Amino acid sequence: MRTSLLAAFALCFLVVVAGCGVAGPTTGTVVIGVTSELLSGADMDRMRVVLRAGGEVVRDDVMTQKSGQLFFPREFFFSDLEDGTAVEISLEAFGAEDADRPLLVRTASTQVLGGRKLLLEVRLERECVVAPGAPTCPAPQTCVAGGCSAAGVDPRRLEPYSASWKADAVPDVCKPAGGGEPIVVVGEGQADYFPLEDLDEVQVEAGPQGGYHIFVATRIKNLRRSGSTTVVNGFVPDLGYTVEPLKVIFTLDQDEGGFCKLPGLRFRLDGERGIEELLGKVVEIEATVTDADGDTGTGKRKVTLSQTIL
CATH class of the missing domain: 2.60.40.2550 (Immunoglobulin-like)
Structure with a gap:
């Protein structure tokens, strides 16, 4: 009798657990990895960076060559945000000759996936430098490879984040792969x-x-x-x-x-x-x-x- 009761209790417990299920992670992270064909100090003197999460500005500052902040590759983090949160980066690169007109503007956006840490790579390309008076890509499009493209990227297409991406992102003439000791x-x-x-x-x-x-x-x-x-x-x-x-x-x-x-x-x-x-x-x-x-x-x-x- 006692054995039957224990078996019945165990069966009921399994049914309850199976019925409730286990909730998955509800937060995730997106890392924006930025590289540039424009050289800091030579081509651009400063860069404005604006980060938005869920439509709200979470960062808006200017990085300059003089301060030592303007180097590539570099990373910007959207950490521990709710699943489905829209994230966006806007980059404006300025030359030393014109403090008001950006050389180029690049935007990119995606969404957070719960339980995932994703890498979204963004490249500042020479083909996207805008001459004075020339037209720019109409929002919400952005310049990619010299043409206007959608700024949004499906998060399911993004690779998992790994710090090693920087080593493979841009060939560095001063630090080639396998070059040896400094x-x-x-x-x-x-x-x-x-x-x-x-x-x-x-x-x-x-x-x-x-x-x-x-x-x-x-x-x-x-x-x-x-x-x-x-x-x-x-x-x-x-x-x-x-x-x-x-x-x-x-x-x-x-x-x-x-x-x-x-x-x-x-x-x-x-x-x-x-x-x-x-x-x-x-x-x-x-x-x-x-x-x-x-x-x-x-x-x-x-x-x-x-x-x-x-």
């Missing part, structure tokens, strides 16, 4: 890279706003062209003097032999020490470059400061 070589030059050997003399120059400097240049391989941070450090052994570091984020220039270069790094020498104490002294220069992937390369060179000031 290489950083320290040289000199204001407008171009010129090689140095240890203890070569470099010219000390007076700065336009006070202070005295030398121009450091770097030659780089296997680090990203855009968004890489360069830090220059210096130490004068004879004086036990550490020069204040220089930190910049600039787009690299392509060079020969698979290398890229960054000339014109104005490295100020004086600070706690007057320039008279430094002339003719040896300075140990160290340049460290770190890209947006977190890869780092370091180059070192001992240079002799000139006895004169230009």
Whole structure:
């Protein structure tokens, strides 16, 4: 009798569970992955980014080359939103010559799928740059491959998000796939890279706003062209003097032999020490470059400061 009651109870429990079912995830994430054929600093100076979720603006700001924010590839997240929420990105790229008229406008939209983390790739293409006075794509269309297309993308067509998409998104002349370990070589030059050997003399120059400097240049391989941070450090052994570091984020220039270069790094020498104490002294220069992937390369060179000031 007892066994029969237990069996009946178990059967009823299974029926109830089967009847209720198990609810699936109700929230999801969409990652917008942005790449660009336009070079930051050369083609565009700033970019306005507007994100909308469910028709409401959730982000509206401007990224500039000067601040180091304007690099590609990069990601924008719509995280943990309800299933079916419409999400949209609007990008306006501006050149340095015209602060009011965008070079191009690119929009893209899709919907959140509950329990999924999706990648929506958006590319800023040269074919979509609009000449002054030329017509633009009528909303809600956007420019893709030089023509007007629908901005909306069916989320069922999107791939699952993986951080590895950035490595495959854009061939980088400064960081080709399988290129090897990062290489950083320290040289000199204001407008171009010129090689140095240890203890070569470099010219000390007076700065336009006070202070005295030398121009450091770097030659780089296997680090990203855009968004890489360069830090220059210096130490004068004879004086036990550490020069204040220089930190910049600039787009690299392509060079020969698979290398890229960054000339014109104005490295100020004086600070706690007057320039008279430094002339003719040896300075140990160290340049460290770190890209947006977190890869780092370091180059070192001992240079002799000139006895004169230009």
